[in-house]
Amino acid sequence: MVWKYFKQSDDKKLAKCLQCSKEYKTSGNTSNLRDHLKRMHPASDRDNTPSTSSSNRSSYNSIDSYFKRAVEYDSSSKRKKDIDSALTQLVTESFHPFNIVNDNAFRKFVKVLDTRYVLPSKNTLKNIHITNLYESRKAILFDILSNVANVAITTDCWSSMNNEAYITVTCQFIDEEYNFRHAVLPTKKLNDITNHTARNIADSLHDVVMEWSIFNKECCVTTDNASSMTKACELLKLRHLPCVAHTLNLVVQDGLKEFVLQSLISKCKTIVTFFRSSTTAMEKFKLGQRSERPLKLKQDVITRWNSTYIMIQRILQTSTAISSVLLSTPKAPPTLTADEIQALEEIEKLLLPFLTITEKCSGNYVTVSLIIPLVNGLYRNMMEQAKSLKSQHGINLCSKLLEGIKKRLIIYETRTPTRMATILDPRFKKEAFISENIANETSNLLETEIMHFMGHSHTQPPSQQEAPEGEDTLFSFLHERNRNKRLSKRADSILIKRQYLERQNAAQNTNPLDYWKLAEEDFLPLKECVLKYLCIPASSVESERMFSKAALIVNEKRSQLKPKNVDMLCFLNKNNWL
Known part of the structure; x- marks a missing residue:
């Protein structure tokens, strides 16, 4: 009986499979229920086959099993x-x-x-x-x-x-x-x-x-x-290491809160809203670009500064088409003036390095050693740009950004993870630091770290190496005295550090992990430091x-x-x- 494997609902309209809980509509007809047993529960279906003579039943099961093996x-x-x-x-x-x-x-x-x-x-x-x-x-x-x-x-x-x-x-x-x-x-x-x-x-x-x-x-x-x-x-x-991407976001958000900037950004947002809410204006805007792949305007999102940057960038890329549509459309918001376009160009140029750093520090590779050199480069870039700014918007933003860099970003030089990672990166070493004093402090800290790992090194210090085979026995006393001349861990750490720091820095496109993978065994304590610090993510x-x-x-x-x-x-x- 089919009903051995199904439970009928109170209203007799549904049947629920007791094995998999699948429900089917039924009005007394059991064809769909038998089909379900054949497809989903073939063992149960065999038990449910019509009973005739034992020979016929055996023949039916044999044929059924054969086709089942052939099908499933x-x-x-x-x-x-x-x-x-x-x-x-x-x-x-x-x-x-x-x-x-x-x-x-x-x-x-x-x-x-x-x-x-x-x-x-x-x-x-x-x-x-x-x-x-x-x-x-x-x-x-x-x-x-x-x-x-x-x-x-x-x-x-x-x-x-x-x-x-x-x-x-x-x-x-x-x-x-x-x-x-x-x-x-x-x-x-x-x-x-x-x-x-x-x-x-x-x-x-x-x-x-x-x-x-x-x-x-x-x-x-x-x-x-x-x-x-x-x-x-x-x-x-x-x-604890604060996420550098989040810190950059705070620096830029503080800069964009400047009152003069807010009025200009608000005007840009109004223009974007107009085009996004008017299908007619949007079609004119696309035609005005005269491109097979016209660009779309992007709206600012208050929680992400890079959305402001993308909005400004897209407005500048399509400024001609925007002006043409706004000037020819009734009840459209006022178009941007030449002075405002100039101000937006300066804002875009000021924000671009922040976007670059955010992207560089968010990859699935060594990033922690990038923070100090990138902050150093960012600070110098802002100082250089400040000399050529003409609009009040650009001058105000640059001033606020420099203030934020000093307050929130330069402090990364004083954090152990970032400064140790920087000096252990063969591309940067001591040359990436803004402060020479902090670079020297980090060098001393590196000595301490090397000393800590000296006990884990399997290499013998030069003073403890065995005498070469075939050495003249008349000079064996020299080797004996040399073997007894034990260097201190401090001296060994200074020697290892100096050998590393005085080498030429690696090229900027070098993967620091590839460098350390091939480094000599003499640098084993340094390689231990690398495993400790370069695994830290910058964000x-x-x-x-x-x-x-x-x-x-x-x-x-x-x-x-x-x-x-x-x-x-x-x-x-x-x-x-x-």
Whole structure:
């Protein structure tokens, strides 16, 4: 009986499968129910076949089994396992919901590609395939981190579309082949979902680093400038580096708050709003550019200074078309004057270096050593530009930017992670510092670090090397005396440091990790320092990038995802390199 495997609803209009909970409409007719058993539960369907004579039943089952084997892949089939794996990758990498396997169009598409493949159920996909992939990759990453001496982390908090608070933790390290690696660790709800206090963030972060056994491996935590994040690092007694991209944002935002600038920026925003709200004006604007690929105007977003820069840049690129449309359209806002265009050109030129630094310090490579030389170059660039500015808008902005650089950015020279990373970068060494005194202090600090790692070095100091084979025995007393002449660790560290610093700096296009990978064994203590400091990210962009990823994961199609599934999907999506 079909009803052995289905439960009928009270109104007799629906039947629910007792094995997979799939519901079907029924009015007493069981054809669609039998079809479901054949497709999804063939073993049950065999039990449900019509009973005639034993010989006929045996013949029916034999034929049915034959065609089943011909039509469907066995669960142990390599082909089925490969397709299941590809399906799992599709869901985790392309942000498809788990119930894509129930989508009729997708099922038809898969059936056309391979008629013998039967899609797994939603629960099988989620609880078996995705969970197994997550556990295997987590084990791989855990094993890798267990063999890494130094790990730097970034972290930030974000809210899902359901207004649920999550914290994401990422880690960066340099592997044994001197490759810069980035991995996402857990994405989880805060321990106390009712507040975002520093203590709550610290407790949540502590649980993560203890779970991954990296508490004693972090040399630095990079976060934004929020006071709660800074305080959380203090509570955990972890070294903290403020995100340079966030700091740059604060410097530029302070500069753009200048009253004179606000009126000009407001006028630009009004022009953009007009074109975006009028289809007629927009069509005239596109035609006025006389280009096969006309540009669109971009609106300013108050929280991101680079959106202001992009808005100004796009207005300058299309200023002729803008003026033509505004002057010929009734009730249009006033067009920009020649003086205002000049002011915008100066503003764009002043903001461009900030955009360049933000992009350079947000890559998946060594970035912490770039901060001090880029800030030094930025300060000099602003000083040079100040000499040629003509508009009051440009002069005011330049003054505010220089003030912000002195207040928020030059201080990076005094932070241990940034100055140690700079001197250990063969492209910069001591020459990248603004202050000569800080450069010398950093050189002395490098000696101390070398001394700390001297005990880990497997190379013999020159005074302890064995006598060469074949040496004249008449001079053996010289070797004996030389062997007894032991240099101090301080002397050895000074010698190693001097050999490194006095060499010619590497070219600017050199990958510092490639340099240190090929460095002589005499520099082994320095290479230990490199692994400790160059793994630190200059910005917390990696953890912030999870916001956009998470917005695609926790979306309208799967707004009810459980936190453990959010964690799995974020982990798998960002750790493909494993």
